[in-house]
Amino acid sequence: MPRPVPAADLGEALRLFAGHPSGRLLLVQAGVLGAVRAAAGPLRRQDVAVAAGVAVWWPFQEWLAHRYVLHAAPRRLGRRTVDPAVARYHRRHHADPWDLEHTMLPSWFLLPAAPVHVALWLVAMPTRRLALTGMLATTVATIAYEWTHFLTHTGYRPRRGWFRKLQRRHRLHHFKHEQRWYGFTVPFVDDLFGTAPDPSTVPTSPTVRTLGVEDHTDGASTAAA
Numbered sequence: 632m633p634r635p636v637p638a639a640d641l642g643e644a645l646r647l648f649a650g651h652p653s654g655r656l657l658l659v660q661a662g663v664l665g666a667v668r669a670a671a672g673p674l675r676r677q678d679v680a681v682a683a684g685v686a687v688w689w690p691f692q693e694w695l696a697h698r699y700v701l702h703a704a705p706r707r708l709g710r711r712t713v714d715p716a717v718a719r720y721h722r723r724h725h726a727d728p729w730d731l732e733h734t735m736l737p738s739w740f741l742l743p744a745a746p747v748h749v750a751l752w753l754v755a756m757p758t759r760r761l762a763l764t765g766m767l768a769t770t771v772a773t774i775a776y777e778w779t780h781f782l783t784h785t786g787y788r789p790r791r792g793w794f795r796k797l798q799r800r801h802r803l804h805h806f807k808h809e810q811r812w813y814g815f816t817v818p819f820v821d822d823l824f825g826t827a828p829d830p831s832t833v834p835t836s837p838t839v840r841t842l843g844v845e846d847h848t849d850g851a852s853t854a855a856a
């Protein structure tokens with residue numbers, strides 16, 4: 632029996648999001664970083680520039696990571712098969728788009744990513760204050776991405792607006808063609824990269840649920856011919 636579409640209203644969706652381990656982790660991370668950054672002093676022009684840089688870069692990395700990492704097919708490298716765990720996890724999401732548990736980034740990815748994220752900002756920025764601004768901006772962008780993606784997979788259906796467009800496009804990605812509509816939060820990126828054609832011109836892909844990969848129960852994966 633098909634799984635029912637979860638969470639028909641915003642309040643229920645928010646409760647499920649905040650109750651998910653990854654949602655909780657990100658909200659706590661944003662709270663801690665917000666408090667530490669506030670204690671470091673007022674925002675200056677450079678802080679605004681760093682936050683603006685993150686806001687511009689984020690939708691492009693989102694598209695690129697979705698296209699080239701999450702949809703990466705397993706590859707043979709000598710005797711080994713390279714099949715990143717996040718790509719396998721994303722295939723599970725495509726196999727059952729109404730399973731909210733696997734809609735969000737897993738905590739086994741977010742937890743080890745946190746110290747890497749901190750280290751990168753500390754190395755990249757000239758001061759600790761700007762590094763904190765960068766960490767906070769990236770965490771807020773991650774929450775915006777996670778929440779938007781999560782909400783597109785619920786029964787919440789606004790009649791119009793930005794989110795309505797995002798939801799429509801993301802559902803086309805899941806149910807029409809997995810190699811189109813890669814953007815999550817900014818539809819413009821798909822328009823720019825030519826991955827948002829008129830849906831009536833796109834045939835329904837037979838591999839929209841599998842991404843053309845056979846995932847076996849023993850954990851092995853093979854690219855379908």
Ligand SMILES: [Zn+2]
Pocket residue numbers: 724728734780784801805
């Ligand atoms: Zn999705």
Ligand SMILES: [Zn+2]
Pocket residue numbers: 697701702721725804809
């Ligand atoms: Zn996808």
